[in-house]
Amino acid sequence: MSTTSATQEIKVYGYRWVVLLAFMFVSLTMQIFWICYAPITGLAAEHYGVSDLEIGLLAMLFMYIYIPLAIPASWAIDTWGFKKAVGLGAVMMGVFGLMRGIWTADYTAALIATIGIAAAQPLFLNAGTKLAANWFPLSERATVIGIGAVAPFLGIVIGQMATPFIVEATSIDTTMLIYGVIGALSSLVFLLFARDHPPTPAGYEERVVMLEGLKHILKLRDFWLLAFILFVINAIFNGLSTWVEVMVRPRGMGVNEAGIIGGLLMIGGIVGVFILPPISDRMRKRKPVFMAGLIAMIPFLLLFAFINNFVVLAIDTFLLGLFMMGLLPIALQYGTEIFYPAPEGTSGGLMTLAGQLSVVAITGMGLSNEATGSFTLSLIILVVAMAVSAGLLGLMKESKLITAK
Structure with a gap:
């Protein structure tokens, strides 16, 4: 069991915000790489001479690749530490992001570079709870995870809203090069400014080693319930983000309108993370706010x-994004607390894995659209699944850690 000696002084350091900002920068650029083709699906398909589904694959690859790499990434974060693990991901993203920006004329080259970027993503997605645990006291962590989530949301806003306008003003090739340079710069900033942990701990919490923690989590009923809920939330979020241009095209909306719709989902999410997680921290309860967000999502999705x-x-x-993305930081912190004493990287990795498995549903959405010419059936199924998720959350227990502090 990994322990922190009670003889060490608990202290909160101002530098924690520098580390958080450096992590947020690389997280932001990673999400730009993920989603930037989505609002220009039709244009990109024409540019590369491929189908809409093959352009969608450039986003879905991030989720497919995450699935086999989730547990190794969690092991790396818990074994090597936050700085080394995320630093490796930053280098990979910087190199392959530049490659995708330089070799843009060929779909195969873009696909290979995308695979390299996507392989780095698990080291980012699984590290947020580790950063919060290393640098922040428990009473701030849901809020901090929410603040950290602003960066990937902003990355998606940029990827969704700015991409159509940049492409219109320049070209797809130039747009991808701009994003490649930004990715390399963010990687350098992280390597220069990030630190693994402060000189003294931000709190005392014993955590078992990864393998023990993994066994512990998989035995918990509440893990499987939370995993289903996260699967559904991510199916909605990733499905709308991936297929937004194809969804709104039959409604008479172009790529610019599609980018705005996709961006507003994220802007709503940014507003949500500044509202819902702080309420949860102040209440010292996770379930009531989590439940409110789940129920509120249902009519807006319908x-x-x-x-x-x-x-x-x-x-x-916008309102759908506010509730959907605003509750995700609460869900992640709730998981790390109810899965205690499993390490944060392990619990965070398993929860993110549950969400990334939603790529199966997203692929199904694309295939259903090709067969029926509409996403309506897929969205109705997701509405039903969200109602089931609210019922499952009602069966789960409140976090004892947050109520005890």
């Missing part, structure tokens, strides 16, 4: 399937 007016769809998407 409306998304049927709205044809751009303004109304924009408002609906």
